[in-house]
Amino acid sequence: xxxxxxxxxxxxxxxxxPVELRCNYSSSVSVYLFWYVQYPNQGLQLLLxxxxxxxxVKGINGFEAEFNKSQTSFHLRKPSVHISDTAExxxxxxxxxxxxxxxxxxxxxxxxxxVIP
Amino acid sequence: xxxxxQSPKYLFRKEGQNVTLSCEQNLxxxxxxxxxxxxxxxxxxxxxxxxxxxxxxxxIAEGYSVSREKKESFPLTVTSAQKNPTAFYLCxxxxxxxxxxxxxxxxxxxxx
Numbered sequence: 238x239x240x241x242x243x244x245x246x247x248x249x250x251x252x253x254x255p256v257e258l259r260c261n262y263s264s265s266v267s268v269y270l271f272w273y274v275q276y277p278n279q280g281l282q283l284l285l286x287x288x289x290x291x292x293x294v295k296g297i298n299g300f301e302a303e304f305n306k307s308q309t310s311f312h313l314r315k316p317s318v319h320i321s322d323t324a325e326x327x328x329x330x331x332x333x334x335x336x337x338x339x340x341x342x343x344x345x346x347x348x349x350x351x352v353i354p
Numbered sequence: 355x356x357x358x359x360q361s362p363k364y365l366f367r368k369e370g371q372n373v374t375l376s377c378e379q380n381l382x383x384x385x386x387x388x389x390x391x392x393x394x395x396x397x398x399x400x401x402x403x404x405x406x407x408x409x410x411x412x413x414i415a416e417g418y419s420v421s422r423e424k425k426e427s428f429p430l431t432v433t434s435a436q437k438n439p440t441a442f443y444l445c446x447x448x449x450x451x452x453x454x455x456x457x458x459x460x461x462x463x464x465x466x
């Protein structure tokens with residue numbers, strides 16, 4: 238079964254500093270990869286996605302992520318964070334099987350980003 | 355505007371009562387999902403439906419039931435058999451299982 242690992246449950250960072258939120262998945266087959274953001278007491282919102290093509294994906298709010306197949310990673314980055322980026326971030330993976338089917342999406346356990354003024 | 359609505363935002367029930375959470379979408383999506391979210395545990399899939407009149411159990415279906423009589427609607431019933439029902443419940447939809455999911459605002463259920 239596929240799994241998604243978000244290594245850090247909480248990441249504190251000062252305002253205007255860069256941040257990287259890590260995501261690794263356990264698979265060697267093709268994947269679709271997603272990052273979502275959740276503000277307190279709200280639903281999740283898509284930040285960015287990788288389906289195919291360029292391994293560097295740009296999303297909303299200045300975030301970007303890089304798909305690294307050899308390291309099975311899809312880390313999320315932002316060069317300069319703002320107070321408004323304080324939220325919980327979820328990585329998600331859909332496996333595409335060699336047989337032509339796919340496994341339903343699996344979410345990581347989330348990383349809480351706390352931006353310190 | 356297209357989107358997903360969940361109602362109510364907050365719901366309070368006494369132990370032993372069944373309760374139904376509403377989820378409606380006007381995105382014309384075929385697939386719909388119900389997740390449960392508890393602190394530190396991420397999202398856990400309860401049920402999902404790929405098409406009208408069909409649905410499958412997710413990872414934590416015990417104590418829950420669903421129906422999918424219309425494409426737009428996917429209500430979740432939390433039954434009295436669910437041992438620990440207090441949680442934040444999220445509904446989502448997508449074109450199909452390979453595409454990104456669109457989430458509703460969630461319903462926070464408290465059972466006392």
